[in-house]
Amino acid sequence: MGEKRELTVELGERSYPIYIGEGILAEAGKLFAQHGISAKSPVMIVSDEAVAKHHLPQLQSVLKEAGFSIVTAIVPSGEGSKSLAVFEDLVGQGLKAGMDRKSTIVALGGGVVGDLAGYVAAAYMRGIKFVQVPTTILAHDSSVGGKVAVNHPLAKNIIGAFHQPELVLYDLNTLQTLPQREVSAGLSEVVKHGLIWDAEFVTWCDENADRLLALDPDALGYALYKGCSVKAAVVSQDERENDLRAILNLGHTIGHALEAVAGYGELLHGEAISIGMVGSAMLAVRLGAPEEIYTVTKHVLRRVGLPTKLPEHLDTEAIMDAMMHDKKFQEGTMVFIVPVALGRVEINKTVSSALVREIVEELKREE
Missing domain, CATH: 1.20.1090.10 (Dehydroquinate synthase-like - alpha domain)
Structure with missing residues (x-):
C-alpha cells in the first residue's frame, strides 16, 4: 500500500477534505460518518454503466455495512448523460426513493458523473449534501472546487451551480481499470x-x-x-x-x-x-x-x-x-x-x- 495523503480545501465553514490513496473506498463508511453524512436518510449513489461494473459493489457493500440506506442510479456512460433529461430522471428517482433534505448524493465516476450528480445535489430541495468519489485521473480537477453543471446542445456546462462537496474520496485502486x-x-x-x-x-x-x-x-x-x-x-x-x-x-x-x-x-x-x-x-x-x-x-x-x-x-x-x-x-x-x-x-x-x-x-x- 502506498502513502495515503490528505489535504483540505479551505473555504471557511464550507471547507472539506480530500483523501487520496490506495484502499480509500474501504474506509468510506467511517469517513462518511466522521464528516456528518446522515445514515437516517437515503443516500443516492450515481454512477455510470462502465464504472458501476467495476466499483459500485464495493461502495454499496461498505456503506450498507456502516448502516447507510442506499439508492442506486446508473446513467449511460459519456458526455450525453450531462443533460436536463437525465437530471430530471435522477430527481424523479430521488423523490420515489423518499430522499429528503438530509439525504446525500454520492458521485461515483469520472467528471461527467461528478458534474451531473453534483448539479442534482445543488438543485434537489434547493441543495443537499454530496460526496465526490472520482474514478478517473481527469476528475481530480472537476471533483474539487464545487463547479457542477449539465450541458445544453449549444454549449457545455452552461446550466450549473457552485455546490461544494462534503468530502472527496480518491481511491487510486479505481484508476487501475482505466483504458x-x-x-x-x-x-x-x-x-x-x-x-x-x-x-x-x-x-x-x-x-x-x-x-x-x-x-x-x-x-x-x-x-x-x-x-x-x-x-x-x-x-x-x-x-x-x-x-x-x-x-x-x-x-x-x-x-x-x-x-x-x-x-x-x-x-x-x-x-x-x-x-x-x-x-x-x-x-x-x-x-x-x-x-x-x-x-x-x-x-x-x-x-x-x-x-x-x-x-x-x-x-x-x-x-x-x-x-x-x-x-x-x-x-x-x-x-x-x-x-x-x-x-x-x-x-x-x-x-x-x-x-x-x-x-x-x-x-x-x-x-
Whole structure:
C-alpha cells in the first residue's frame, strides 16, 4: 500500500477534505460518518454503466455495512448523460426513493458523473449534501472546487451551480481499470496545474511520464496530490471565479470549442484541453513570451501521450463560433488564459479574433 495523503480545501465553514490513496473506498463508511453524512436518510449513489461494473459493489457493500440506506442510479456512460433529461430522471428517482433534505448524493465516476450528480445535489430541495468519489485521473480537477453543471446542445456546462462537496474520496485502486487513452486524457489536467502554478512540477511530470502512464501508485498519488493542491489553493482564494480561479481554464477556451464542434465524444475532454493548451502557448509566444513556453508545453503533453495537433477536418469558423458561445466570452471579447512563463499565466481579454483564427489554423498544421 502506498502513502495515503490528505489535504483540505479551505473555504471557511464550507471547507472539506480530500483523501487520496490506495484502499480509500474501504474506509468510506467511517469517513462518511466522521464528516456528518446522515445514515437516517437515503443516500443516492450515481454512477455510470462502465464504472458501476467495476466499483459500485464495493461502495454499496461498505456503506450498507456502516448502516447507510442506499439508492442506486446508473446513467449511460459519456458526455450525453450531462443533460436536463437525465437530471430530471435522477430527481424523479430521488423523490420515489423518499430522499429528503438530509439525504446525500454520492458521485461515483469520472467528471461527467461528478458534474451531473453534483448539479442534482445543488438543485434537489434547493441543495443537499454530496460526496465526490472520482474514478478517473481527469476528475481530480472537476471533483474539487464545487463547479457542477449539465450541458445544453449549444454549449457545455452552461446550466450549473457552485455546490461544494462534503468530502472527496480518491481511491487510486479505481484508476487501475482505466483504458490507456483515458489515462493520458486525465494527465492533461495534471500537467495544466503545473503550467499555471508550478514550473518544477512540469519538469517532474516530464521526468515521471512513464511511471504515470504505467499507473505507478506512488507517482500517481503524488501527481494527484499536487494537482488537487493547486486547485484547492486557487479555489480557496476565489471560489466563484471572479478573477483568479479563471486561470484554471488554461486551454479551455479553444478546448471546449473543439469538443462542441467535434461532437462530444470524438475528442476526450483532456485531449481537447491538450490541444487548447498548445494553442494558448502559441498565442503566448505571438504576444512576446519566451519560445520555451510553447516547446515545453508541447513536449510534456506528448510525453504523457496526448495530441497537440487539431484534427484538420474540424471547421475553423465553426470553432470560432463555438468560442463565442463559451461562458468565458465576456462583453464581446474572448477570454484567454495565456502563459507568461512556465508556472505562471495571466488572463487576457484583448486577443483579436483574427489572431485566434490564425492560431486555430496553425494548430491544424502542427507537426
